[in-house]
Amino acid sequence: MKKTILVLSAAAALIISGCASHEAEVKAHEQAEHAAHGDEHENHWDYSENGPAHWEEFSQTCGLGHAQSPINIVPGKSVEMNHQYDLSMHEDIHTTAAVIDNGHSIKVTPKTGGTITLHGEEFTLLQFHFHGKSEHTVDGKRFDMVAHMVHQNPETKQLSVVAVFFKEGKANPMLNSVINNIGGEIDVDPQDLLPKETAHYFHYIGSLTTPPCSENVQWYLLKEPVEASKEQIEAFRKFYVDNERPVQELYDRVIESN
Numbered sequence: 001m002k003k004t005i006l007v008l009s010a011a012a013a014l015i016i017s018g019c020a021s022h023e024a025e026v027k028a029h030e031q032a033e034h035a036a037h038g039d040e041h042e043n044h045w046d047y048s049e050n051g052p053a054h055w056e057e058f059s060q061t062c063g064l065g066h067a068q069s070p071i072n073i074v075p076g077k078s079v080e081m082n083h084q085y086d087l088s089m090h091e092d093i094h095t096t097a098a099v100i101d102n103g104h105s106i107k108v109t110p111k112t113g114g115t116i117t118l119h120g121e122e123f124t125l126l127q128f129h130f131h132g133k134s135e136h137t138v139d140g141k142r143f144d145m146v147a148h149m150v151h152q153n154p155e156t157k158q159l160s161v162v163a164v165f166f167k168e169g170k171a172n173p174m175l176n177s178v179i180n181n182i183g184g185e186i187d188v189d190p191q192d193l194l195p196k197e198t199a200h201y202f203h204y205i206g207s208l209t210t211p212p213c214s215e216n217v218q219w220y221l222l223k224e225p226v227e228a229s230k231e232q233i234e235a236f237r238k239f240y241v242d243n244e245r246p247v248q249e250l251y252d253r254v255i256e257s258n
C-alpha cells in the first residue's frame with residue numbers, strides 16, 4: 001500500500017513538473033552551478049556563526065590554499081598585462097533569467113549565457129550575483145557593491161569571474177529589475193551590467209570566494225565602476241550586507257593590469 005502511494009506520488013510529481021527531461025536538464029545545470037559556486041544544500045556555511053573563519057571545516061582549501069580570493073589590489077604594485085590573457089567580452093545576449101535568493105546572495109541565472117574569451121579559450125556566463133560591498137579592495141578601499149559574473153569553460157571546467165564594481169550615483173535599471181523580481185524571471189541582457197569601458201582591468205589567478213574556495217579561477221576586476229542609487233544599495237543591503245569574505249593573503253601571486 002505504502003509503495004503504491006509512493007509510485008503514485010512520484011508519477012504526480014512528474015506530471016506537475018511537466019517534463020522529466022526538462023527536470024533532468026535543470027538538475028544538470030544546478031550541478032554545474034554548485035561546482036561553480038559551492039553547494040548550498042550540503043554545506044551550512046554562512047557569514048555569521050559558520051562564517052569565513054570556519055569555512056576550512058567545509059573545505060580545507062578555504063584555510064590552506066595559497067591562491068585565495070578576494071585580495072587587496074595595490075595598483076602601484078601591479079605588472080603589465082600578459083596580453084595572451086587579454087579579456088574579450090561578448091555578453092550582449094537578450095535572454096530570460098531566473099532570479100533567486102540562494103541564502104548567500106541574490107543570483108541571476110540567464111537561460112542563454114554570453115561568452116568571454118581569454119587565452120584563446122571561450123568561457124560561458126553561468127550566473128551573476130551581488131555582494132553588499134565589494135569583496136576585493138583597491139588600495140584598501142571597498143566599493144559600495146559588486147556584481148560577480150561567473151563564467152566556465154565548458155571543456156576544461158575552469159572558471160573565470162568578471163567583477164563589476166558599483167559606486168553610489170545614478171539608479172541602475174538592471175539592479176531594479178533584479179531586486180524587484182526575486183523568485184521570478186526577468187528579461188535581461190548581461191551586457192547592461194557592464195560599464196561603458198571594459199578594456200581596463202586587473203587580472204590575477206584566485207579562487208571562489210565561497211566554499212569550496214576552489215582555486216585556479218581567472219579573475220578580472222573591471223576598473224571602471226558602474227553606478228547604483230543610494231536607495232538601490234540600501235534596498236539590496238536589506239537582503240545582504242555582510243556577504244563578503246575578508247581579503248586573503250597574496251603570497252607569491254602577481255597582479256596584472258592594463
Ligand SMILES: [Zn+2]
Pocket residue numbers: 129130131148209
Ligand atoms: Zn561572488
